[in-house]
Amino acid sequence: MSFDTDIAIVGGGLNGPALALALASSGLRVTVIDAQPAGATIEDGFDGRSYALALTSVRMLEGIGLWEAVADEAQPMLEIKVTDGRAGEGPSPFFMHFDHAEIEEGPMGHMVEDRHLRQALLEAVEASDAIQMINGERVTEQNVDATGITLTLASGKLLRARLCVGADGRTSETAQRAGIKRTGWAYGQTALVCAVAHELPHDGIAHQFFMPPGPLAILPLTGNRSSIVWSETAENAARIHALTDAEYLDVLRPRFGDFLGEISLAGARYTYPLSLSLAHEMIAPRIALVGDSAHGVHPIAGQGLNAGFRDIAALCEIIVDAQRRGEDFGAGVALARYQEWRRFDNASMALATDSFNRLFSNDNALIRMARDIGMGIVSALPSLRRTFIREAAGLNGDLPRLMRGLPL
Template identity: 70%
Template sequence: MQKQSDIIIVGGGLNGPALALALAQTGFSVTVIDALSEKIRRNAAFDGRSYALALTSQRLLDGIGIWQDIAEHAEPMLEIKVTDGRAGEGPSPFFMHFDHAEIEEGPMGYMVEDRHLRRAFLDAMAATPGITHLSGKTVVAQSVGPASASVTLDSGKIITGSLLIGSDGRASGTAERAGIKRTGWGYGQTALVCAVAHEKPHNGIAHQFFMPPGPLAILPLTGNRCSIVWSETDAEAQRINALDDAGYLDVLRPRFGDFLGDISLAGKRFTYPLNLTIANRFVAPRLALIGDAAHGVHPIAGQGLNAGLRDVAALAETLTLAARRGEDIGSPLVLERYEQWRRFDTATLAAATDAFNRLFSNDNALLRAGRDIGMGIVNAIPSLRRGFIREAAGLTGDVPRLMQGKAI
């Protein structure tokens, strides 16, 4: 059967387009299939959704040509303050304070709104030869053969390529149709997400405040605004979300504090349940998974999108080098290299976020004392602080070339 593209990517959110751009720049032809229409993605208003992009993720976006379109909308994260306490009582005297000035590379990362990222990806895909973008199309079936992979769209059209990529989220139909099972569990927590405007400048400082029900992240956006990711028990989150805006803010204010002055909602608010879900395999015959289709972790460290972009950079490098050697990019040996590269890093991230959430999301006096002392020790030792800063910036581990600011 004739191949329309070298690579088929199912999923048009963020990781899928990023991979398409990275691959197209090294000579692959790519088809991106997105269940949502381009009009919906392009015309989205500000809804509070934002992402903490590690420094290495910013380098990748620069390398694939979209950073120039979003740089003016990005807020550098210059400091991170991590504290422990209870709502209305203020933070514990023990804390961790990370300052980007302790490393040479620059800001630890940037906060960027979802709407700016999506528009930049759409514009870049439209301007890049070799990318076919099919929006508003759903995959209803897929199959693989000795030399090709095919998907069938809801229109009945069949798309064929050498390799199929699943970038279609935690409930990945691509993984399910390939028979890939998942391991994971729920946390009994729900994230409340919104953006707030405030009176005083945030100075590029991100805050992570651990409370017994779950963490509260206050992340700097451009202007006097912050993105809020606030975890509560499922029942309490449902109760809070049912309140009107005034009631919602009344609950948030004692948790947020008054260090930025009075706050008001900026944009919509929404919720999502928190869980851990890891695909038991990241690859199958002529198929690979990236992003949430491969791994969904607790947002406690804001690493979900960064982990997905690491998949993008690692898979693009693996496939490009294999093609230059004359290898079949869909062969088991090539795909196993990608899985081996990403599996350990993903398992480590999942274990760390799970452990941190369990350690901090409780009101046990002994655990509270132990974690507060631990934070104080980390904060007092410069080498430990720099290690955490480099981890937050994505500079540790086997960093793919695109995330080092290098071409493949």
């Protein structure tokens, strides 16, 4: 039976197009199926959404020819300061301070606005002769046989591929149709997301301020602007989000502090309920999961998109190497290598973010004292501090070639 495409990717957010570009660069034919109409998620102006891309994610974007399109709009993260305290009281005297100068590779990462990254991905996909983009379509059925998988779209069209990759988010219908179950729970927290303009320069420093209801991340953007990811209890977040912009800023200011001068909103405000969602398996016959389809974690360390990019880099390497050996890259043997590579790392990340959130999102006096002393110890020991810096840059672990700056 003939194939319409080598690999079908379900999901047109960020992970789907990035995976398509990486695969297409190796000579594979790829089809991306996105339920959203073409251009539906692109905003004309800045909408406040942005991503912290680790150094290794930047390397991957360089490897698939995308970084040049967003580099001029990216803000390097040169330092990270982690503090603990309560709103309006200022930070604890114990803190962690990480400086990119302590590693040889360069900035720990870059902040990139959603509008720039998404637009660059879609333009690169449109320019590729090896990628077909199907917008405004949903997959309603997937049927696997010995040599491939046939997808049925809502329009009735059939699409046959050697492999289907689910990049369709935490409620992945691809995973559900494959019978893959999930473990997870809600945190009772909601992230308030926005961007602010401020009077003073941020000097490329990212701040993470842990408060009893949840952490506040202040992440540097280009110019005198910063991205805000502010976690509150679900009840407080709903109340705060319903406020006017002026009232919203009045609540934010005691948490933000005055170290960057006066602040004002720059772009829209969003809220996202926070939860953990971990797929029991990352593969099924002729199916692989990447990104949030496989693992959705707390944004406490800003690693969600970076973990998805690691999935992409690893899966591409598995597929390309299998193809070069003359193997069937959609068969169970090849997909098992992908799961073995990524499953432990993703489960460890989910456990770490869950544990950090539980450790820091409380006001127990003894726990506060222990974690403050712990932060002081980490910051005082160069070897331990360097380990944390390398972790923030994504440099630890078994890295795929694309994340080591090597070609596929």
